[in-house]
Amino acid sequence: MRGAWWVTLAAVLLVILTTLEESPLYGMHPFTFLGGFIALGSLVVALIFRARAKKLSTLISGENVVAAWQLSQEEKAIYSHYLFAHERSKNLLILGITTFLIVVIFGLFILLIDEGKGAMLVVMLGLIVILSLFALGMPIFYRQKNLHSDGIILIGRKFAYVNGFFHNWDFPLSGIQKVKPIDKPFYGLYIQYYYVDRTFKNTEELFIPAPPGTDVHNLAMEITVTAETGWR
CATH class of the missing domain: 1.10.287 (Helix Hairpins)
Structure with a gap:
């Protein structure tokens, strides 16, 4: 996230340099356009990562955790x-x-x-x-x-941390497509969600292993109800 902020700052500086008469880049409008485009894109990326970091912190703190466990080796x-x-x-x-x-x-x-x-x-x-x-x-x-990841699984109603990777489906133009318990290739939970970016609609599949005895049926129902009602 810090890298995105630095890129934004550098791009804004590039735009400023094209407007200063004493600058060697003065009047070079293609650089103005390029800097503005990079600055806007980097700012959006930084804000998205900031929002994701806040959501991840609510999982780690237990505030929005519905279920949690740790995988054995x-x-x-x-x-x-x-x-x-x-x-x-x-x-x-x-x-x-x-x-x-x-x-x-x-x-x-x-x-x-x-x-x-x-x-x-x-x-x-x-x-x-x-x-x-x-x-x-x-x-x-x-x-x-x-x-080599930590093996920790944290499931929320609209996001999940799975063995070192954070996933969320609560941004605009994103959501749940399918949630169901699975027995193969291992006992656990299957989540399919979608999101829209510059390459249009993308689908992500999560195969989440769970220890025997975990009530994945109830967990799947809770995530599905949240997706249908919008309740957090």
Whole structure:
């Protein structure tokens, strides 16, 4: 969050420099526009992170906790490896579709243009390599992070802290799509929520393991009722 504030300050300074006559950037309106755009975006990000930090603090303090538990090392390992397999399979599917589209689009350009075929081929292969590294590397990164996280689960009616990661679905244009108890791949709770950003509507799935005896049915009902009524 502090980084976003510093970026906002730097962008505002850039805008100011374009308005000072003694500044070498005076009158450079593209920099004014760029600085204003970055400042606005960074300010929004900073405010969002500030709001999320306040919500997380209410979970940590117990103020808005509906249920809480801590995973054992074995439960955390099962959870981490399942998420790794789930995310890797999803990423591989997306990577396959994206690679196909890249090959088709760049392939047509390579066939149709007379010059620069080699450069287009290099760009195409570079894009595929970068996307592949991201698709295959991120699941590994998150698996390691999950394996070394605290294992703490804190469930609120509109947000949750799951093994080091905070999730919330109470911002405008966000909400719950589905909540249900699960028995596979482990006993626990499944939450599916959505949010809208510059890439339009996105869906996030949470597979939350719970110790035997945890009343996940009642927990799912409480979250669902809150989503339907808006009660906090």
